[in-house]
Amino acid sequence: MPIWMQWIQWLSLFSFANRECLEDLQNRQREQRFAxxxxxxxxxxxxxxxxVYNNQHSTLYRLPDELLLLVLRSLGRDPVALCCLRRVSRRFRQLVNEPSVRRYIPMSCFNRGFESPHTMACKDKQQLRRHLQTDGMCDKCKLWCNVPVRGWSRKVTQSFNSCKQRWIPCRCKFECDLYSRHGPQFHCSACNMHHIDSAFSRASFSLDRRTERRCLGYEGRIRLCRHVGIGWSAVEDHIAKWRTGKLTTWEAWLDDFNIECRHPSHDTGCSYGGAPTWPRARLRNRKWHGEPDTVVLSLEWSAHSGDTDAFRWTAAGRPFASDLRTLFRKFRQQGPVEALTPMYPSGDLLEMVCFDPNKCRCLHYQGNKQGDLEKWDMADGPQQGPKSFLCHDCPVDHRFSPGYRRGLTWAIWMCQHWPKGPLAAPCLITTYRYRVKVCDKGILTDTGNPRAYPPHGWFHALDPDACPRPPGHLLPLCKERHCMNHYKRPRTYNHALQPVALYTPCDCNETASGKRPRK
Structure with missing residues (x-):
């Protein structure tokens, strides 16, 4: 072998060893920062x-504002990078809002503090969504995406994955199946319709194609809690009561549907004569934004904090934020909260979003001796104040319902009452609500009695553990709890959008395997 080829081999091995050493050093530094x-x-x-960590130990965060502004101005032609930096910390958000940098981001609602999610170009929105999703993915899911991965073994595995180029960030798990859009459809014996393959469970494909195969809309259950599930058959039976005339008024028909779970672990009612707090499912008449009157399935649970004398209170009557976090974790362990509003993969409590630390002064943050939140703690003086979870003059409504006016279906809000008198410690009531569209009101009032089928949003609300659907052709269902692709991650569904056509009228032109060719 020539000498120059040996030198090339030695240099390649040397560069490979240097990259491995650099990755090991970065991993050790990352572990030290987390510790x-x-x-x-x-x-x-x-x-x-x-x-405190950012102010004292972050090298980038401790740079002067003038230098950071120069870096941000150099990224002016990359609005996606600026949008990502705005989500890193409050300091970067303030710097990006400077007029010299803000002009590069095509957003129209900066002047009033609101940002429209639809003002960016379509290409930039897709790229931003891709970055946000892949940042929170585990290493196994990244192998299916065209993103950088650590380790040569993972890089080799990713290079042989032929699907990574076709992965697109999508919020609808049915739209993510590219094969389902153009592939065959299967017959459903429950609704006498044809569906795409992702609308069936794994076990249903081995059943008889004409008499036993049922889609997820009929086979699945919407989970009220770990003990009670609600199927579409219960809704159909209740619709039959209206059409047979057993319930004459509209309000009586809605109120007659009541499903509760009376497991002792769900009762958090006050011990001072209060009524039990069972999670329940009711039918309600609501009007989605831009749509006619709609019948929705409302799943609700109101959790009471009970005796809060054991809480730590400041002199001004404000509770410690750490005590509230402990309370909310207790609710998620004993109640149906994980079924109604699951946590995000990051592990952050959704309940704490109701207390905006930038605007709300209702909570006390332990160890707050410096920084932007100090102004709220300066209000705690030697004077004694009444204990209260929610300040009467707080500008925050203590409610978290992201994009609810656009058809998103879940919300959390806070309120309080004083069961032991106005001078005693109050009881905090946390209400969790999850709504699923059932059908339009016009279907029930139509004299032709058209059949109501499980809508698109019903498929999204089904419990994935009860009837697991086939694995995705592009991005598999992940069981890693802290992964952005976790199969139970709360995914919002916009009822105003035009969904994928899950139903195709049956014309009985099936093949021997039960498939109907897609036209």
């Missing part, structure tokens, strides 16, 4: 710990 952050979280509130 330092965990140490701060043991001595103070997690929100304050992150702020």
């Amino acid at each position: 330092m952050l965990h140490h701060l979280q043991r001595t103070m509130d997690p929100l304050i710990a992150a702020q």
